[in-house]
Amino acid sequence: MINLEQVTKSYAKNGAEVYALREVTLEILPGEFLAVRGPSGSGKTTLLLTVAGLLRPTAGKVRHGERDLYALSRGQRVEWRAAEIGFVFQMFHLVPYLSVLDNVLLAGPIPAPRETAVRMLEELGLSGRLKHRPAELSAGECQRTALARALVRSPKLILADEPTGNLDPDNAETVMRRLKQFQADGGTVIVVTHSDDHDRYADRVVRLEAGQLVDNGDGTTGKTGG
Numbered sequence: 001m002i003n004l005e006q007v008t009k010s011y012a013k014n015g016a017e018v019y020a021l022r023e024v025t026l027e028i029l030p031g032e033f034l035a036v037r038g039p040s041g042s043g044k045t046t047l048l049l050t051v052a053g054l055l056r057p058t059a060g061k062v063r064h065g066e067r068d069l070y071a072l073s074r075g076q077r078v079e080w081r082a083a084e085i086g087f088v089f090q091m092f093h094l095v096p097y098l099s100v101l102d103n104v105l106l107a108g109p110i111p112a113p114r115e116t117a118v119r120m121l122e123e124l125g126l127s128g129r130l131k132h133r134p135a136e137l138s139a140g141e142c143q144r145t146a147l148a149r150a151l152v153r154s155p156k157l158i159l160a161d162e163p164t165g166n167l168d169p170d171n172a173e174t175v176m177r178r179l180k181q182f183q184a185d186g187g188t189v190i191v192v193t194h195s196d197d198h199d200r201y202a203d204r205v206v207r208l209e210a211g212q213l214v215d216n217g218d219g220t221t222g223k224t225g226g
């Protein structure tokens, strides 16, 4: 179970506070496929980074099971993340001077098993692209590489930031089906998006607006009042 309890993230901008997240309280069940929908600027990326242990909230708690994520030391958090989290970024974030295969192999603190990496890439239709650099790939190939990188260490949770936002429909479907397969194999998935593209893959859709959870997908409001 993942628990966000009154998570707030604010930034100081020109003397004023900008709230990226405001008192977001949310539970995600193991094995759930959750879609978080919201317009641009509503806090979706901030939410994912916070859940991933990459961004400390200004207030509130993020728990993964018994683990209070931001009570861990930085080193413990890095280790935990490498073991449990796969992250798929909207703009892929591949290393430009590494091959497709090396991008997948070298993503974590310890290289992933080579056979696993090759198999992941083959499954995603990239067997002919292992030695290509990202600049030599289409957007769909880049995102499939990024997905292989997220999957290669068998994480428990995949966080995907608008993973199909830059893809044609065929590639988008490949990516979403692979995430569904990851769920079928026992994983938990959180996907954020500004559109309804992912609703049909999700078990639950929640809505963010201006940093607030306005619908937590179970019929009760996500707003905490005040």
Ligand SMILES: Nc1ncnc2c1ncn2[C@@H]1O[C@H](COP(=O)(O)OP(=O)(O)O)[C@@H](O)[C@H]1O
Binding pocket: 011, 013, 018, 019, 020, 038, 039, 040, 041, 042, 043, 044, 045, 046, 047
């Ligand atoms: N590092 C930052 N510094 C200041 N403001 C930020 C920062 N990151 C995000 N924000 C602001 O927080 C809000 C939510 O951003 P973000 O989580 O990226 O939204 P989304 O992913 O839904 O487009 C936006 O208003 C954005 O400008």
Ligand SMILES: [Mg+2]
Binding pocket: 044, 045, 046, 161
């Ligand atoms: Mg974003």
